[in-house]
Amino acid sequence: MKHTPGQRCREESIRAESAGRKGRIALWKIAVPVIIVLFLLHCRAWHLEEAWLLRTAFSTGSYRSLNAVVASVLFVIGMGGRMLYVYFCCGRDEKKGVRRLGRNMLYGLFWGAGLSALCTNVVVVSLFWLNACFTSADKTCDYRIIAAKVHDRRPKSRFSRYSASWLLNTFSYGELFVEGDRYTCVNVSPRMARQFEGSERVYLKIDLADGWLGWGVVKGIHPVATVYSQPQDEIRYSAGAQARVAAGSSGQAKKKHTFLYTWQDIHIFAKLRGINLSDTAHVSVNRYVDASRDMPLWEIDVRDSVQPDKVKVILVHGETGEVVMDSYE
Incomplete structure (x- = not known):
C-alpha cells in the first residue's frame, strides 16, 4: 500500500518523537522525588x-x-x-x-x-x-x-476552620x-x-x-x-511626716518632693508585672512621702485572692522609679 507524501512525513515525525521519548527520562520520575523532598523540608x-x-x-x-x-x-x-x-x-x-x-x-x-x-x-x-x-x-x-x-x-469564623x-x-x-x-x-x-x-x-x-x-x-x-518631669498638684504625707511638719522642730526649710514617676508610669509598671489595676477588690494604689526615709513613694498593695490576709506590698520611688520594697506582709 502506497503512502502519500503527507502521510510519510507524519509517520517520520511520530517515529522521531517516540525515539526522543525513549532516550529521555520521564518528567514524573524527577518531579515526584523533588516534591517529596520539598514537602519534608516544608514540614521541618x-x-x-x-x-x-x-x-x-x-x-x-x-x-x-x-x-x-x-x-x-x-x-x-x-x-x-x-x-x-x-x-x-x-x-x-x-x-x-x-x-x-x-x-x-x-x-x-x-x-x-x-x-x-x-x-x-x-x-x-x-x-x-x-x-x-x-x-x-x-x-x-x-x-x-x-x-x-x-x-x-x-x-475567626466557622467556615474558615474548614x-x-x-x-x-x-x-x-x-x-x-x-x-x-x-x-x-x-x-x-x-x-x-x-x-x-x-x-x-x-x-x-x-x-x-x-x-x-x-x-x-x-x-x-x-x-x-x-520617667517624665510632670509635677503633681498635691502630695499626701504619712502620719509621721505630718507630725514632723506640725511640730516644726527642724529649723531647716522643708524639702519639696515631686513625683516624677507619674500615674501613667505606675500603670505601665503594673502591666509589666501582670497586675490588674482595675481589680479594685484586690489591688490598691497610694502615694505619700515617707518621713523616715525622706522620699516620695508609690505603694501598690496586691491582696491574695486565695488568702485574703496575705498582702503583697510594692514600694516604688516616686522620683527615680526604683523598687524600694517588694514583699508580703
Whole structure:
C-alpha cells in the first residue's frame, strides 16, 4: 500500500518523537522525588520559622513583605521553569501552538503555586539562618515604642476552620514599631505585643547583634518604664511626716518632693508585672512621702485572692522609679 507524501512525513515525525521519548527520562520520575523532598523540608521548617522570626528585628520592611517577595520570586521561578522546559525539551507544532501554550501556561501556574506553598517558609528560614551565621558583637540599644500590632491569624469564623489555611504556616505574632538605632520593627510574641498596645512611654533595652543580611538578631528584650518631669498638684504625707511638719522642730526649710514617676508610669509598671489595676477588690494604689526615709513613694498593695490576709506590698520611688520594697506582709 502506497503512502502519500503527507502521510510519510507524519509517520517520520511520530517515529522521531517516540525515539526522543525513549532516550529521555520521564518528567514524573524527577518531579515526584523533588516534591517529596520539598514537602519534608516544608514540614521541618514549620516551627523553625516562628522561632527565628521572634528573634529578628527589621530595619526596613516587615515579615509580611519578606514573605510576599519570596513567594513572588518562587512563583516566577516555578512558572518560568515550566515554560522553559516546554520550549527546549518538547516538540513544536505550529498548528497546535496556541492550544499547547494555554495548557502549558496552566501547568506553569500550578508549578509556581506549588513551589510558593512548599518552599516559601524554607527560603525564609534559610535567610534567617544566613543572617545569624555572621553577626557583629552583641550590643545593648535603647528603643522607644511608637506602636504595637498583633497579627492574630487564627480562624475567626466557622467556615474558615474548614478552609485550606491549616496547610499554611499561619502562626500568630506581634510587631513592635520602635524608634532608635537602625531598626524600626521588632517581632515579638502576641502576648508581649498586647502588653504594649496603646503604650507610648515605654523604652526597651534590647540585646542584639547586627546580622549579615542587615537584620538584627535579638538576644533579649527588657522593658523599662520611663520617667517624665510632670509635677503633681498635691502630695499626701504619712502620719509621721505630718507630725514632723506640725511640730516644726527642724529649723531647716522643708524639702519639696515631686513625683516624677507619674500615674501613667505606675500603670505601665503594673502591666509589666501582670497586675490588674482595675481589680479594685484586690489591688490598691497610694502615694505619700515617707518621713523616715525622706522620699516620695508609690505603694501598690496586691491582696491574695486565695488568702485574703496575705498582702503583697510594692514600694516604688516616686522620683527615680526604683523598687524600694517588694514583699508580703
